[in-house]
Amino acid sequence: xxxxxxxxxxxxxxxxxxxxxxxxxxxxxxxxxxxxxxxxxxxxxxxxxxxxxxxxxxxxxxxxxxxxxxxxxxxxxxxxxxxxxxxxxxxxxxxxxxxxxxxxxxxxxxxxxxxxxxxxxxxxxxxxxxxxxxxxxxxxxxxxxxxxxxxxxxxxxxxxxxxxxxxxxxxxxxxxxxxxxxxxxxxxxxxxxxxxxxxxxxxxxxxxxxxxxxxxxxxxxxxxxxxxxxxxxxxxxxxxxxxxxxxxxxxxxxxxxxxxxxxxxxxxxxxxxxxxxxxxxxxxxxxxxxxxxxxxxxxxxxxxxxxxxxxxxxxxxxxxxxxxxxxxxxxxxxxxxxxxxxxxxxxxxxxxxxxxxxxxxxxxxxxxxxxxxxxxxxxxxxxxxxxxxxxxxxxxxxxxxxxxxxxxxxxxxxxxxxxxxxxxxxxxxxxxxxxxxxxxxxxxxxxxxxxx
Amino acid sequence: xxxxxxxxxxxxxxxxxxxxxxxxxxxxxxxxxxxxxxxxxxxxxxxxxxxxxxxxxxxxxxxxxxxxxxxxxxxxxxxxxxxxxxxxxxxxxxxxxxxxxxxxxxxxxxxxxxxxxxxxxxxxxxxxxxxxxxxxxxxxxxxxxxxxxxxxxxxxxxxxxxxxxxxxxxxxxxxxxxxxxxxxxxxxxxxxxxxxxxxxxxxxxxxxxxxxxxxxxxxxxxxxxxxxxxxxxxxxxxxxxxxxxxxxxxxxxxxxxxxxxxxxxxxxxxxxxxxxxxxxxxxxxxxxxxxxxxxxxxxxxxxxxxxxxxxxxxxxxxxxxxxxxxxxxxxxxxxxxxxxxxxxxxxxxxxxxxxxxxxxxxxxxxxxxxxxxxxxxxxxxxxxxxxxxxxxxxxxxxxxxxxxxxxxxxxxxxxxxxxxxxxxxxxxxxxxxxxxxxxxxxxxxxxxxxxxxxxxxxxxxxxxxxxxxxxxxxxxxxxxxxxxxxxxxxxxxxxxxxxxxxxxxxxxxxxxxxxxxxxxxxxx
Numbered sequence: 001x002x003x004x005x006x007x008x009x010x011x012x013x014x015x016x017x018x019x020x021x022x023x024x025x026x027x028x029x030x031x032x033x034x035x036x037x038x039x040x041x042x043x044x045x046x047x048x049x050x051x052x053x054x055x056x057x058x059x060x061x062x063x064x065x066x067x068x069x070x071x072x073x074x075x076x077x078x079x080x081x082x083x084x085x086x087x088x089x090x091x092x093x094x095x096x097x098x099x100x101x102x103x104x105x106x107x108x109x110x111x112x113x114x115x116x117x118x119x120x121x122x123x124x125x126x127x128x129x130x131x132x133x134x135x136x137x138x139x140x141x142x143x144x145x146x147x148x149x150x151x152x153x154x155x156x157x158x159x160x161x162x163x164x165x166x167x168x169x170x171x172x173x174x175x176x177x178x179x180x181x182x183x184x185x186x187x188x189x190x191x192x193x194x195x196x197x198x199x200x201x202x203x204x205x206x207x208x209x210x211x212x213x214x215x216x217x218x219x220x221x222x223x224x225x226x227x228x229x230x231x232x233x234x235x236x237x238x239x240x241x242x243x244x245x246x247x248x249x250x251x252x253x254x255x256x257x258x259x260x261x262x263x264x265x266x267x268x269x270x271x272x273x274x275x276x277x278x279x280x281x282x283x284x285x286x287x288x289x290x291x292x293x294x295x296x297x298x299x300x301x302x303x304x305x306x307x308x309x310x311x312x313x314x315x316x317x318x319x320x321x322x323x324x325x326x327x328x329x330x331x332x333x334x335x336x337x338x339x340x341x342x343x344x345x346x347x348x349x350x351x352x353x354x355x356x357x358x359x360x361x362x363x364x365x366x367x368x369x370x371x372x373x374x375x376x377x378x379x380x381x382x383x384x385x386x387x388x389x390x391x392x393x394x395x396x397x398x399x400x401x402x403x404x405x406x407x408x409x410x411x412x413x414x415x416x417x418x419x420x421x422x423x424x425x426x427x428x429x430x431x432x433x434x435x436x437x438x439x440x441x442x443x444x445x446x447x448x449x450x451x452x
Numbered sequence: 453x454x455x456x457x458x459x460x461x462x463x464x465x466x467x468x469x470x471x472x473x474x475x476x477x478x479x480x481x482x483x484x485x486x487x488x489x490x491x492x493x494x495x496x497x498x499x500x501x502x503x504x505x506x507x508x509x510x511x512x513x514x515x516x517x518x519x520x521x522x523x524x525x526x527x528x529x530x531x532x533x534x535x536x537x538x539x540x541x542x543x544x545x546x547x548x549x550x551x552x553x554x555x556x557x558x559x560x561x562x563x564x565x566x567x568x569x570x571x572x573x574x575x576x577x578x579x580x581x582x583x584x585x586x587x588x589x590x591x592x593x594x595x596x597x598x599x600x601x602x603x604x605x606x607x608x609x610x611x612x613x614x615x616x617x618x619x620x621x622x623x624x625x626x627x628x629x630x631x632x633x634x635x636x637x638x639x640x641x642x643x644x645x646x647x648x649x650x651x652x653x654x655x656x657x658x659x660x661x662x663x664x665x666x667x668x669x670x671x672x673x674x675x676x677x678x679x680x681x682x683x684x685x686x687x688x689x690x691x692x693x694x695x696x697x698x699x700x701x702x703x704x705x706x707x708x709x710x711x712x713x714x715x716x717x718x719x720x721x722x723x724x725x726x727x728x729x730x731x732x733x734x735x736x737x738x739x740x741x742x743x744x745x746x747x748x749x750x751x752x753x754x755x756x757x758x759x760x761x762x763x764x765x766x767x768x769x770x771x772x773x774x775x776x777x778x779x780x781x782x783x784x785x786x787x788x789x790x791x792x793x794x795x796x797x798x799x800x801x802x803x804x805x806x807x808x809x810x811x812x813x814x815x816x817x818x819x820x821x822x823x824x825x826x827x828x829x830x831x832x833x834x835x836x837x838x839x840x841x842x843x844x845x846x847x848x849x850x851x852x853x854x855x856x857x858x859x860x861x862x863x864x865x866x867x868x869x870x871x872x873x874x875x876x877x878x879x880x881x882x883x884x885x886x887x888x889x890x891x892x893x894x895x896x897x898x899x900x901x902x903x904x905x906x907x908x909x910x911x912x913x914x915x916x917x918x919x920x921x922x923x924x925x926x927x928x929x930x931x932x933x934x935x936x937x938x939x940x941x942x943x944x945x946x947x948x949x950x951x952x953x954x955x956x957x958x959x960x961x962x963x964x965x966x967x968x969x970x971x972x973x974x975x976x
Contacts, residue, residue, distance in 0.1 A: 354838065354866065358867070414872060417919070418869065420903060420905070424905045433909075434915070
């Protein structure tokens with residue numbers, strides 16, 4: 001406890017938020033946690049801590065009384081949480097992660113009160129980061145532990161409901177955690193102090209934590225509310241670019257994925273590209289995550305495929321995208337279907353299945369293009385004039401190609417339907433003359449963007 | 453529709469033989485029913501005909517023979533009893549109780565709105581309660597309200613309850629209600645005679661008029677504490693009180709409620725307080741309710757009634773934490789009915805529950821409902837949920853006919869393959885067509901947009917009819933006309949042509965509108 005308070009004192013005098021935050025980390029070697037826990041007892045903890053805090057600063061820098069009280073409460077809560085954490089780490093009989101979670105929540109509340117009413121200054125917000133981050137961690141632990149002991153049926157919150165809510169039963173603590181984080185979000189958002197000393201600087205860190213939590217809770221859509229609130233306050237907020245890069249990247253990534261899930265592929269691409277370009281060059285894991293969504297985006301917006309070189313450093317992405325890419329490139333419908341089916345579980349898990357599925361359009365386009373090219377040229381009407389591609393193509397030719405390609409016989413009506421789709425989506429230019437059984441393609445750029 | 457407890461308990465709610473009554477109501481073998489019944493058989497049972505199931509069940513009042521002080525009393529005939537019930541424990545009924553029973557059946561005290569069966573049930577309840585409690589000799593039977601009064605009091609109360617919702621439940625302590633054995637459900641704990649302390653007034657109020665007394669009057673008369681609270685609350689709802697005071701929420705109970713309510717039907721009310729056992733039906737009763745509702749649905753097709761009843765059933769299941777195949781059945785049936793009526797909000801609630809229940813391994817028609825779920829999310833264009841559904845399906849499930857169909861529908865739409873989509877539409881298993889009907893219109897618009905852009909200069913109308921699965925050319929034409937496409941139809945030597953080349957963007961606007969407007973109540 002003494003060394004803790006020494007660090008506290010140093011951090012206070014140098015106003016170093018990150019150093020201060022270290023004193024609230026649960027992520028210490030066990031001996032250290034033990035030492036903190038053993039440094040005082042239940043009867044004297046309060047006094048020991050308060051005295052320590054009081055004496056830690058002196059002279060000019062003496063903390064106001066309120067603040068002393070606030071920090072004392074914080075460290076007392078921290079000390080108590082350690083008391084729950086230690087047995088949980090050692091899987092002692094009476095321990096549980098739920099208790100750890102609750103104790104840790106107290107710590108977050110103590111901090112919250114400190115900012116609201118006891119004059120904690122904005123430079124110390126990294127404390128919020130550390131505590132909030134670990135609250136989420138403990139929530140996950142607690143839910144996992146409870147779900148493993150199915151027998152324990154804590155149902156108190158459920159009693160007024162007409163139907164069961166199985167999801168919330170499973171994620172009780174994480175949902176609670178989301179609520180706590182939301183409080184902190186508001187705490188940061190509503191600070192009216194001048195920007196230099198505003199808690200607004202904490203906002204993106206907390207938002208990112210919230211996003212992470214919402215995604216885990218399978219309610220990514222709640223993130224939209226955060227974005228809405230944020231854009232309402234955008235005027236009095238420092239620009240995103242003024243925040244640490246790590247926070248920018250994470251935020252942009254989530255913003256991109258959210259757009260992606262809503263099929264706003266153009267916006268998604270924009271956000272993800274920003275995240276990609278800001279991302280640290282060695283943060284391979286993050287870059288891989290960004291690419292997981294950026295590649296399908298690109299496929300739909302520009303109809304282009306990732307190059308071998310781009311995917312080279314990411315064996316997992318290669319496995320994910322290369323088989324499909326090859327089929328698309330070659331216009332192999334059947335192989336595409338197979339590859340999609342084979343990767344389905346993985347695609348679904350990453351929520352890119354429904355997007356990649358649409359890559360079939362591109363594969364089909366490439367197949368039809370082959371038919372067009374195979375059609376060759378027509379005699380030019382003008383002697384010696386430029387050769388003109390044959391643009392009136394019997395539907396039967398396409399039908400043969402599609403039936404061969406997809407390894408199943410399709411009716412002419414269905415073939416026409418697929419062609420109509422190509423035309424409608426501007427992947428192919430021309431029209432179907434049904435009565436005569438022809439497709440008439442444009443003389444200039446029948447397949448936009450592909451050189452023919 | 454009657455909702456209150458004034459209804460006669462429907463058949464089948466009689467306590468089973470194992471019910472504690474039988475043990476305590478042993479009696480001297482004196483015949484019961486005929487003598488009781490005959491002189492009164494002329495009395496019209498008013499609007500409450502005794503349900504048939506009541507008949508054969510023996511009511512066991514005290515022996516009638518020694519009571520013949522009143523020559524007019526109809527209890528003279530002493531034919532041997534027809535009761536099969538063995539007398540397990542002999543009870544010597546005190547004189548006061550016998551008098552009480554006799555008084556109940558005096559002609560002057562009879563009330564046409566209360567049936568015999570109800571009276572008998574009430575009597576039995578009152579007496580056995582006293583017996584169980586050991587009050588048989590201490591209760592002042594002289595002052596005890598007559599069964600018909602109690603019944604009417606209960607009816608009035610139930611009406612009041614019904615209006616002020618179930619709040620009254622708060623004031624009833626659940627613990628004592630366990631002793632309650634009656635089929636009566638308007639009350640939790642109070643013993644039957646507490647219901648009508650204000651005997652005389654009650655009698656005046658009610659005897660004079662068969663119609664229910666106005667609620668307010670009934671409330672002011674029965675001045676019990678909870679009635680007053682009830683009234684207060686009601687005022688608050690009406691805006692009479694502006695106070696922000698809130699009832700303190702009682703602490704949640706330790707475990708799930710165990711219901712004791714025996715009435716089959718119950719109106720749905722959203723819970724705002726912990727449920728009270730006396731208004732919650734146990735599974736045994738709910739099973740009968742389900743059968744009743746199935747019959748009623750077949751016969752009456754009254755959706756608002758059925759939906760309400762199913763909601764209250766679901767609530768009862770939930771508060772008792774009953775999660776088994778019966779629960780699944782209830783949700784499945786409600787989901788089907790909701791589907792049929794296009795009530796997607798309710799349907800969605802059911803399917804969410806079903807998903808969880810199947811996941812727990814409870815058996816049901818999981819294939820059928822998983823297929824609906826896919827179709828539903830196609831309708832609501834909920835990509836996230838669709839993705840989740842895909843994630844949840846096993847390889848074997850994907851091969852099941854209904855699920856395969858739904859998945860094919862999904863992929864056909866994803867790829868814009870309207871040709872295949874409408875073939876699938878024509879061949880939908882189970883009740884999936886009700887769901888597909890909901891989005892077939894917008895898919896037709898989308899397909900028309902495709903056709904108009906791709907085909908030049910025209911196609912026969914018949915082609916549209918067949919591709920988009922309209923019932924007839926006339927239907928197809930009508931659909932086009934509905935979107936101001938009158939200039940696009942042309943009769944050419946007996947063949948109606950659809951001038952796709954001239955359509956331009958005509959269907960684009962409606963298509964966009966149709967796809968943006970998928971707002972379902974109840975959708976999370």
